[in-house]
Amino acid sequence: GQQVMQIPQYQHVQEGEDFTTYCNSSTTLSNIQWYKQRPGGHPVFLIQLVKSGEVKKQKRLTFQFGEAKKNSSLHITATQTTDVGTYFCAGDFGNEKLTFGTGTRLTIIP
Amino acid sequence: NAGVTQTPKFQVLKTGQSMTLQCAQDMNHNSMYWYRQDPGMGLRLIYYSASEGTTDKGEVPNGYNVSRLNKREFSLRLESAAPSQTSVYFCASKPGTGNYGYTFGSGTRLTVV
Numbered sequence: 001g002q003q004v005m006q007i008p009q010y011q012h013v014q015e016g017e018d019f020t021t022y023c024n025s026s027t028t029l030s031n032i033q034w035y036k037q038r039p040g041g042h043p044v045f046l047i048q049l050v051k052s053g054e055v056k057k058q059k060r061l062t063f064q065f066g067e068a069k070k071n072s073s074l075h076i077t078a079t080q081t082t083d084v085g086t087y088f089c090a091g092d093f094g095n096e097k098l099t100f101g102t103g104t105r106l107t108i109i110p
Numbered sequence: 111n112a113g114v115t116q117t118p119k120f121q122v123l124k125t126g127q128s129m130t131l132q133c134a135q136d137m138n139h140n141s142m143y144w145y146r147q148d149p150g151m152g153l154r155l156i157y158y159s160a161s162e163g164t165t166d167k168g169e170v171p172n173g174y175n176v177s178r179l180n181k182r183e184f185s186l187r188l189e190s191a192a193p194s195q196t197s198v199y200f201c202a203s204k205p206g207t208g209n210y211g212y213t214f215g216s217g218t219r220l221t222v223v
Binding site: 006009030031035041042043044045046047048050088089092096097098099100101102103 | 141143145150151152153154155158160168169200202207209210211212213214215216217
């Protein structure tokens with residue numbers, strides 16, 4: 001089946017350190033989306049990447065889509081306590097439904 | 111503008127009981143989805159409705175049924191609840207076909223004992 005693998009499962013960082021989570025698909029994606037879920041909350045849409053090699057930035061967050069449209073990453077520079085939560089990638093294989101990765105739970109050590 | 115509203119927020123069922131999870135969106139979206147979230151497994155698609163009048167199975171449809179009552183409402187029914195259906199259920203919607211982000215409801219935490 002169509003799967004999206006995401007690593008790492010957990011990441012603990014000191015406040016101010018950087019954080020990166022990676023997603024990989026075995027087949028080409030139509031687009032990839034990123035979501036953030038705060039503890040006890042629901043997923044919130046962050047961004048969508050559609051083009052091969054696309055890079056988008058939102059303040060301290062940088063999102064990349066691979067040249068082959070099979071992998072993606074989210075990088076947070078200088079983490080803050082407000083960044084705590086689980087980050088999910090979600091791949092669209094062109095069939096109008098998203099397949100979510102298992103998520104990376106980010107905890108911040110003050 | 112409430113977005114996606116799910117009811118109830120919490121529910122405890124006994125094995126074999128039935129219930130319907132309700133979802134309504136007020137954004138005039140065409141596509142609606144039901145996901146379940148279990149620890150370490152991300153979100154898995156149960157059923158979806160690409161447009162009013164259509165429904166399709168997702169990755170884990172067994173034990174569930176859905177109804178797209180109208181454009182706003184998409185309900186999920188458990189006919190005979192099992193402990194394996196203990197999970198957090200999220201409803202989501204998007205405007206229609208094409209590249210759009212999903213808007214999620216706040217979820218229903220279901221425990222089957």
